[in-house]
Amino acid sequence: MNYRSISDMNDAIVRNLHRLPRDIDLVVGVPRSGILAATLVSLTANIPMTDLDSFLAGKIYTSGITKRRAALDRKHSEMRKILVIDDSVAGGNAMRDAREKIEAAGIQGDFVYAAVFGLLPRHQEIDVVFEVVPHPRMFQWNFMHHIFLEQCCVDIDGVLCLDPTEDENDDGPAYEKFLASARPLLGPTRKIGWLVTSRLEKYRKLTEAWLAEHEIQYNHLIMLDLPSKAERQRLGAHGSFKAEFYRKSDAILFIESEHEQALKIARLSGKPVLCVETNIVSFPDKLSLPAIEQVARNLPARLRQVNSSDGRKKAVKAAARTLLGERGYEMLKNRVKRPA
Numbered sequence: 001m002n003y004r005s006i007s008d009m010n011d012a013i014v015r016n017l018h019r020l021p022r023d024i025d026l027v028v029g030v031p032r033s034g035i036l037a038a039t040l041v042s043l044t045a046n047i048p049m050t051d052l053d054s055f056l057a058g059k060i061y062t063s064g065i066t067k068r069r070a071a072l073d074r075k076h077s078e079m080r081k082i083l084v085i086d087d088s089v090a091g092g093n094a095m096r097d098a099r100e101k102i103e104a105a106g107i108q109g110d111f112v113y114a115a116v117f118g119l120l121p122r123h124q125e126i127d128v129v130f131e132v133v134p135h136p137r138m139f140q141w142n143f144m145h146h147i148f149l150e151q152c153c154v155d156i157d158g159v160l161c162l163d164p165t166e167d168e169n170d171d172g173p174a175y176e177k178f179l180a181s182a183r184p185l186l187g188p189t190r191k192i193g194w195l196v197t198s199r200l201e202k203y204r205k206l207t208e209a210w211l212a213e214h215e216i217q218y219n220h221l222i223m224l225d226l227p228s229k230a231e232r233q234r235l236g237a238h239g240s241f242k243a244e245f246y247r248k249s250d251a252i253l254f255i256e257s258e259h260e261q262a263l264k265i266a267r268l269s270g271k272p273v274l275c276v277e278t279n280i281v282s283f284p285d286k287l288s289l290p291a292i293e294q295v296a297r298n299l300p301a302r303l304r305q306v307n308s309s310d311g312r313k314k315a316v317k318a319a320a321r322t323l324l325g326e327r328g329y330e331m332l333k334n335r336v337k338r339p340a
Contacts, residue, residue, distance in 0.1 A: 034086035158257025243268035
């Protein structure tokens with residue numbers, strides 16, 4: 001699975017800005033995800049932006065004071081070099097539709113059409129593709145709406161809803177109240193293949209009721225068949241339970257909430273795991289410097305524990321330690337130090 005985060009999108013844009021004309025007057029984002037790409041280009045290059053529908057209606061987003069205040073004050077009709085951008089291109093239908101709408105509106109200008117991620121280096125409907133990302137692929141901003149979701153195992157707490165607090169997680173009345181009223185987090189718009197949760201089997205009815213209330217569709221709900229939270233903790237069954245089911249299933253990806261569990265599931269199942277806490281996909285059989293650098297870039301602050309002044313080398317070491325755990329990190333160090 002080729003996964004790209006918002007951080008990856010920003011990096012791809014920064015690396016490829018030099019490929020765009022230097023005299024762009026306006027950035028136009030193709031709804032919906034192209035607006036995210038347009039915003040990043042606009043902020044990085046300090047260029048006015050708008051979305052496609054607003055552009056067709058002659059409207060440009062307002063902005064605060066910038067170094068290019070004069071450019072922002074120009075009229076729509078005076079903006080001649082226009083970048084139209086989308087987050088990705090596959091078949092090219094979205095960009096083809098955008099081109100047709102612009103032509104039908106009779107808007108004159110020098111248009112450049114771009115996509116941050118493309119299946120190929122060149123597409124018929126696109127002038128510039130920033131980075132090639134082949135299928136199968138998922139993005140941070142669309143994985144809960146992706147056609148592959150029916151082939152995925154998905155955690156519940158920390159993904160579909162917020163995790164319970166310590167007070168709520170009492171394996172009793174407080175926990176039952178949490179299950180009935182848990183605050184939704186990521187909302188899928190497609191059917192999920194398998195919901196795989198460490199929630200206990202005895203809470204199935206409450207869990208099913210919450211899922212129905214929030215119109216979350218799924219094929220199977222897999223729960224941990226143990227008598228109590230205490231027994232689950234004694235056995236340390238969270239990650240191993242999920243990994244065992246995932247390993248035996250036909251699922252192509254596990255979407256997990258918590259970093260350490262994601263690593264454990266990937267290691268035990270031998271299959272990729274997407275962690276929503278770090279926005280990285282862990283592959284147990286692949287470890288490369290680019291992968292570690294991506295971890296360093298995407299890890300939340302609580303996991304990085306690296307001073308910005310420490311530099312790139314220490315950040316990479318911290319990311320490797322976080323990715324592999326202390327034992328795995330020491331094994332990697334010994335392997336690197338071993339003479340040929």
